[in-house]
Amino acid sequence: xxxxxxxxxxxxxxxxxxxxxxxxxxxxxxxxxxxxxxxxxxxxxxxxxxxxxxxxxxxxxxxxxxxxxxxxxxxxxxxxxxxxxxxxxxxxxxxxxxxxxxxxxxxxxxxxxxxxxxxxxxxxxxxxxxxxxxxxxxxxxxxxxxxxxxxxxxxxxxxxxxxxxxxxxxxxxxxxxxxxxxxxxxxxxxxxxxxxxxxxxxxxxxxxxxxxxxxxxxxxxxxxxxxxxxxxxxxxxxxxxxxxxxxxxxxxxxxxxxxxxxxxxxxxxxxxxxxxxxxxxxxxxxxxxxxxxxxxxxxxxxxxxxxxxxxxxxxxxxxxxxxxxxxxxxxxxxxxxxxxxxxxxxxxxxxxxxxxxxxxxxxxxxxxxxxx
Ligand code: GDP
Numbered sequence: 001x002x003x004x005x006x007x008x009x010x011x012x013x014x015x016x017x018x019x020x021x022x023x024x025x026x027x028x029x030x031x032x033x034x035x036x037x038x039x040x041x042x043x044x045x046x047x048x049x050x051x052x053x054x055x056x057x058x059x060x061x062x063x064x065x066x067x068x069x070x071x072x073x074x075x076x077x078x079x080x081x082x083x084x085x086x087x088x089x090x091x092x093x094x095x096x097x098x099x100x101x102x103x104x105x106x107x108x109x110x111x112x113x114x115x116x117x118x119x120x121x122x123x124x125x126x127x128x129x130x131x132x133x134x135x136x137x138x139x140x141x142x143x144x145x146x147x148x149x150x151x152x153x154x155x156x157x158x159x160x161x162x163x164x165x166x167x168x169x170x171x172x173x174x175x176x177x178x179x180x181x182x183x184x185x186x187x188x189x190x191x192x193x194x195x196x197x198x199x200x201x202x203x204x205x206x207x208x209x210x211x212x213x214x215x216x217x218x219x220x221x222x223x224x225x226x227x228x229x230x231x232x233x234x235x236x237x238x239x240x241x242x243x244x245x246x247x248x249x250x251x252x253x254x255x256x257x258x259x260x261x262x263x264x265x266x267x268x269x270x271x272x273x274x275x276x277x278x279x280x281x282x283x284x285x286x287x288x289x290x291x292x293x294x295x296x297x298x299x300x301x302x303x304x305x306x307x308x309x310x311x312x313x314x315x316x317x318x319x320x321x322x323x324x325x326x327x328x329x330x331x332x333x334x335x336x337x338x339x340x341x342x343x344x345x346x347x348x349x350x351x352x353x354x355x356x357x358x359x360x361x362x363x364x365x366x367x368x369x370x371x372x
Contacts, residue, residue, distance in 0.1 A: 009271050014065045014087065021094050026059055040079060041072045051080055063090060067241070070119040088115060088241040095244065103165050110158040111243035113151050120148060166253075173257060179220075180228040180363045182356070183255045185283070186264035187275035191298040194343040195264060196232040199353075218254075223357045226364065231258065252286050259363045261293045262356070267326065267340065268302035270319075292363070293336045294355055297326075301342040 007030055015025050031046045040047055041064060054062065061083040068076065068086040076084045085093075092112050099105040184192045200219040217232045231254045255261065263279060265272050283289040306319045323340070330338055337355045341348040 006271075010065055014063065014090075017087075017090055017094065018063055021090055021097070023061065023063070026057060027053065036066070037072075038069075039072065040075050041066070041068055047076075047079060054080060054082055061085060063087075073119060088243070091241055091244070103162075103169070106158055106161050106165070107244075110155060110162065111241065113155050113158070114243045115241070117148065117151055117155070120144060120151065169253070173253070178367060180260065180360050180367070181231065181258045182221075182228050182260045182262060182360065183231045183233055183258035184262050184264055185233055185255055185279060187266065187279055190264045190266035190269075190275070191343045192232055192264050195262075195296070195298065196230060198343050198346060198349070199356075200230055223353050223360070226357060226360055228360045228364075231255075252288075255283070256286050256288050258288075258291065260356075260359050261288070261291050262296055263293050263336075264296045264298050266299050267297040267323070268299040268304065292359060294352075294359060295330070295334050295336050295338040296352060297330065297338070297340045298343050300340050300347060301345050 011028050011030065015028070018025055029042075029046065029050055031042050033043060037043055042050070050062070053059070059082060062076070062080060063085045065087050067088040068084070073084055073086065092108065092115060095104075095108045096112065099108045184196060186192050196217065196219065200221045219230050219232075221228055221230045233252075233255055261283075263276070265276055269275065280289060300323060303323050304319065305322050307322075327340055337359065339348060339352045339355055341352050
């Protein structure tokens with residue numbers, strides 16, 4: 001069943017995110033609803049079941065795969081008596097842990113406050129009622145208003161700070177001159193940093209976790225006497241919190257201002273086609289979808305294939321489509337130069353490099369028509 005498979009993949013991804021954030025996972029719960037409950041997101045029967053389990057096992061946190069509305073968050077926290085995280089909060093937490101430059105830290109802090117603001121009074125009022133008693137009373141309305149004002153001021157301040165850094169970064173980008181700019185884009189964990197290292201012989205941090213790349217890295221690369229700038233960008237992800245899309249403006253500017261995009265895909269991942277769509281969607285949102293692009297299908301070494309039965313009664317599934325079949329499909333349907341590689345083993349690297357060289361040369365020649 002397709003939707004069931006999707007559900008498992010989504011939960012796998014959420015679990016991976018939670019692990020990246022440092023959590024250990026005890027159990028998954030899923031529920032089929034045509035529409036999320038407006039008050040508690042999940043149905044009351046399910047809520048009861050989970051509540052008992054959580055209490056029994058002494059679980060401290062529940063994580064939801066969607067963004068909860070402020071009131072859903074409040075209601076669930078009151079009902080479950082444990083810490084409730086939603087997808088947005090979890091992703092913000094990972095970004096916060098991994099922000100290295102002051103720019104990235106400022107962006108994440110801004111996104112966190114923007115997430116917090118509409119949820120502020122809800123959180124307080126729930127603490128107020130739940131804990132009660134002397135000394136444990138939550139702040140009254142006036143205090144919430146004060147807190148709101150403090151946060152609003154902080155938000156304006158952070159926005160100002162970002163504006164200043166944005167300007168500096170724009171100048172920096174301008175100062176890089178007219179050299180051709182190439183940006184690696186792709187879903188998170190597809191191997192962008194690994195590829196960056198392999199192409200530029202640099203040492204960018206790569207690990208099997210989501211969002212290892214938070215700050216952009218720019219390297220000068222030379223292929224066959226042709227120099228260009230290569231940028232590693234933040235990994236795109238399904239349902240990226242809107243607060244982050246907005247605040248990572250400069251990171252995305254690297255993509256927006258690139259002359260050529262290298263779209264890296266993890267072909268060994270079952271939902272790689274969904275990932276391609278997510279990335280294309282984001283490119284569309286930032287108006288970068290009409291740039292020249294090279295499709296690089298990575299991790300061919302990890303591609304798993306279950307051979308079809310000879311009588312061919314087995315339905316065609318993702319797993320029994322061979323790498324050659326995928327190649328044929330993508331080579332014919334992609335409007336862009338397309339190559340299949342392993343960044344790990346450097347398989348098909350000459351072919352990929354030639355492809356990058358040809359594309360960069362086209363742009364370079366158009367830009368400097370009178371040079372030889
Ligand atoms: P990024 O998030 O897109 O920058 O991905 P990374 O470069 O950090 O790589 C994510 C994980 O995939 C790491 O564990 C890499 O070692 C692994 N990886 C990258 N390229 C390949 C490849 O060609 N084959 C295999 N098997 N693993 C790879």
